[in-house]
Amino acid sequence: MSYDAQIPRKISSLSTERKSHTPEVSLEIEELPFQPDPLQQQVLDSPAKQLLLCCSRQWGKTAIIALKALHFAINNPKARILIASASLRQASVLLDHIVDYTTVPTRRGDKLLFPNGSRITALPQAPKTTRGLTAHVLIIDEAAFVDDDLFESLTPVLASTNGYLWVLSTAGDQRGFFYQIYSNQSPDWHIVKATADDCPRITKEYLARERVLRGEQRYRREYFCEFQHGRIQFTSREVVEACFDMSVKEERIHIDYGT
Numbered sequence: 315m316s317y318d319a320q321i322p323r324k325i326s327s328l329s330t331e332r333k334s335h336t337p338e339v340s341l342e343i344e345e346l347p348f349q350p351d352p353l354q355q356q357v358l359d360s361p362a363k364q365l366l367l368c369c370s371r372q373w374g375k376t377a378i379i380a381l382k383a384l385h386f387a388i389n390n391p392k393a394r395i396l397i398a399s400a401s402l403r404q405a406s407v408l409l410d411h412i413v414d415y416t417t418v419p420t421r422r423g424d425k426l427l428f429p430n431g432s433r434i435t436a437l438p439q440a441p442k443t444t445r446g447l448t449a450h451v452l453i454i455d456e457a458a459f460v461d462d463d464l465f466e467s468l469t470p471v472l473a474s475t476n477g478y479l480w481v482l483s484t485a486g487d488q489r490g491f492f493y494q495i496y497s498n499q500s501p502d503w504h505i506v507k508a509t510a511d512d513c514p515r516i517t518k519e520y521l522a523r524e525r526v527l528r529g530e531q532r533y534r535r536e537y538f539c540e541f542q543h544g545r546i547q548f549t550s551r552e553v554v555e556a557c558f559d560m561s562v563k564e565e566r567i568h569i570d571y572g573t
């Protein structure tokens with residue numbers, strides 16, 4: 315089964331499109347739970363195999379990826395979608411969003427079961443328990459706070475399906491896979507950055523209060539996508555990079571010891 319051909323271009327099709335093979339599912343979703351912002355619409359429309367969202371707190375990362383996952387589950391019968399986060403409780407938040415949107419799936423603990431055979435499962439944060447799983451979509455929420463070990467143990471679940479990897483978080487420390495992917499800016503990834511200024515629901519007045527409450531560094535991490543130096547990091551990545559002048563070429567000196 316090829317999922318490439320079926321990934322939706324517009325989430326708005328959720329409210330209008332009635333797929334003949336899943337009529338009972340489409341019919342029950344009357345309208346979108348909210349009007350996506352332009353950047354959120356970009357996320358919904360993205361067909362990228364690897365998608366990373368680095369956004370302000372409360373921008374709507376989980377809400378929009380929940381909508382994208384719901385759309386995928388509905389439009390791809392027997393889809394397997396896995397969600398991991400810093401804890402099982404946090405991974406389950408995405409399931410809560412979906413349950414708020416629609417009564418279509420049945421909730422069984424940490425799983426949502428769809429009438430078309432699709433399944434969305436929230437995973438515990440235990441790398442050893444992820445072997446044997448296969449997925450068409452792997453979602454990592456709060457990725458800046460997820461251990462590299464878990465990330466590395468999970469990505470092979472997409473190997474046999476050539477599936478989709480959606481990684482989302484607020485900025486964290488300057489380390490770990492989320493920071494690496496975000497700072498490498500590889501063309502293999504569709505990277506979406508959104509600060510609090512890109513969120514119409516976060517007011518200037520609220521931000522001013524948060525700035526005082528949290529202090530400048532934490533405020534900028536939480537709302538403006540600025541990664542912080544880790545506690546055991548002596549200096550920032552920018553300072554280290556500035557120490558390397560790439561224009562200087564390596565020179566090898568030959569010493570003849572006369573042996």
Ligand SMILES: Nc1ncnc2c1ncn2[C@@H]1O[C@H](COP(=O)(O)OP(=O)(O)OP(=O)(O)O)[C@@H](O)[C@H]1O
Pocket residue numbers: 348349350351354369370371372373374375376377378484
């Ligand atoms: N376009 C939108 N219109 C109206 N409400 C929205 C929109 N996008 C998100 N929301 C609402 O904003 C709130 C925050 O969304 P969500 O929890 O997804 O944010 P988040 O970025 O994941 O936050 P956190 O960083 O705390 O995890 C939710 O109540 C969600 O329904």
Ligand SMILES: [Mg+2]
Pocket residue numbers: 375376377455
């Ligand atoms: Mg969230």
